[in-house]
Amino acid sequence: MSSSEHKLDILVDSFVNKLKRRQITGSYQVAHETCQFLMRVTSSSRWQSPEEFIALIRSIGQRIVKAQPREFAAGNVLRRVLALVRDEISDRSASASADNAPVNTAMFRLLVPPPDKQEQENNAQQGQNTRKIERKDDLRSIVIQGIRDLIDEIASVHENIAQMTVEMIHDNEVLLTPTPGSETVLNFLLKASLKRKFTVLITENYPNDIKLCHKAAKKLAEANIETVIIPDSTIYAVMSRVGKVLIGARAVFANGGCVTASGVATACECAKEYRTPVFAVAGLYKFSPNYPFDRDTLIEVGNSGKVLPYKDSDLVGKCEVTNPVLDYVPPEFIDIYITNIGGFSPNFIYRIVLDNYRTDDVDFS
Template identity: 30%
Template sequence: IKNSLKTNCLSKQLNLVFKGSSYLFIAHKMSPSAGKTKELDSKYDEVVVKFVSDVRSGKLQGSYNTAVSTVNLLEQLIGDCQNATAFELCGAVRAVGNRMCRALPQELVAANMVRRVLRAIRDEHSSHANQTGDSLGESLQRLVLAAPARRATLGERADLRGPLRDHIAELRAELESSKSSICSQAREHVHADELLLTYGASGLVEKFLRNAAQRRYRLILAEGSDVAQSHAMASRLASSGVAVTVVDNASVCAVMPRVNKVLVSVRTVLPGGAALGAAGLHALTAAARYYSVPVVVLAPLYKLSPLHQHHCNWLSTPHTAVPYGALAVSEAHVVAPLYDFVPPDHITLFVTNLGGSSPSYIYRLLSELYDSNDHQL
């Protein structure tokens, strides 16, 4: 009996060992996104810490500034990686992205820029492999069947720093022209004698409305969480010749039947056509859907994220919803969401750098911008 028990235990241990070795063999063939995250060098560890501190302290504000700073950091990292393979470059870039995501989970734009650079590395490696003739003469069936093994070719050595600098320069040019590309479409979406409704203060929406000021439309601006910035934006638009009326955010349902179009900006665009916007935006879009008012969302391409809703449940400090001096503070449990989730059926059209896109087309844009292996950093 003892011998049989020992034999059974030994066989179970051998099975575990064989399973572990097979898993290790599969992991060796998987893409860099499936492996362990590479540890950062002390130099770039300090650079990432400074980046995080600048964002948290308010020195670096806005999605555009965050995206540009992330691209500059990654360009410096790639330039210092001498004689690095594509696999090593992906590991270094993913290490930076993983550290940013853990320290700043709400800054999805930084993670999006990391994914764009990872996609550039993969594309450059594929083009280099095609130029060397590694994939010539192969049928489509062989390429599909050999996809897992083909990922291991990221370990081949090729100096990709020059082509990657060109990719990063194109990405930086895209970031710089994103706002102007969207605002150039203002006259296509804003018509004369229309009554528009927007929510809160947004630099992109303000420039978009300024470009359409010749249409002689009317605007209702619902106050956002920062009332002072909302009034300042209304004052600047009024000085540009726009007829602006500022209302409380609780009055959107009362004025919605008279509105022709809702025009807003969001924090992030999610897969499936959903979006994350400022707190209170969901109530506005729900009222617009009830009264069949079209909702147009301005969203540059760098705001498109492959993450889903369950990754984005963040809370703000309670004083943003209830002041500390209020009488109800001692008796109430305050939950202040940082963003509102806007479902895709509340949105009519996304205006991106490439033009108008319906919510059902966002998945196609995501597949063009990011590689599926890099969705999870």
């Protein structure tokens, strides 16, 4: 194994271990760190053709997805980069076929002596080697620039989404958010408060997000937004007064469904009962080309000690306690996805996925 391959293995192992140990969590942080990791991989790895680079990224993607299968943002970033490379390959193939189109130069060749066969082969070989080196260097720079553009897109997600607040929120409206841990929803509400006056109801999301709930309520109150914390059990009772439900998504799938915090599906079902519109706020980097065929694998189970304290250990042998951290929301419970490129119906999500990913890279195996 060469020194460059050894350094690449160390780089990949370090990133995989960070994911396994939960040193990197949350879609935003995972997506940003994955971009930085791919930037280093692209700069330090050795490959001779775009196909070798695609094979390298796919092998790395296998390890990353296996290390943390529920951090969908990492796989989404890898697939976006692979789509960039495949687009560049197709563009070069189209330009090469155009350059090789036959040109009628028979009249001009009458005055030119035919070149020596050996000399012609040498010139062709030299030209081919030169073009191969230039194309490899060009592709490396194109990929690095594409990753930088992706980093800029991820960094400006909150700002671009916040531009739609005036169209989505009205004065003196009551809003409910069952995802107090979503920074995207929090920034959306803070931006809306600059031009609209409204009331926000925040659910506790017991037992996982109680601290995040109080933290978000404090930030909203400091921005002079009337904020009320309600228990999860009162969602159905207050839904008749709610004008809109705002939820944050951890991952959005091609069928229009999404994975989000535990308990959100119940709030969305209550909203559907009362015909209350549900808006899901998510950046484009959270959109995944996968389909949720097995929904049970999407649900992550957390520490059951938060539900049943250890002081009640006598009950442990008499009952089964589970604490789901994530929840799956079907597309029929969501009205609009608010993204950094606009608002879309869940039925249109597959079209956005096709524009940003390639079917060859949906499965890394």
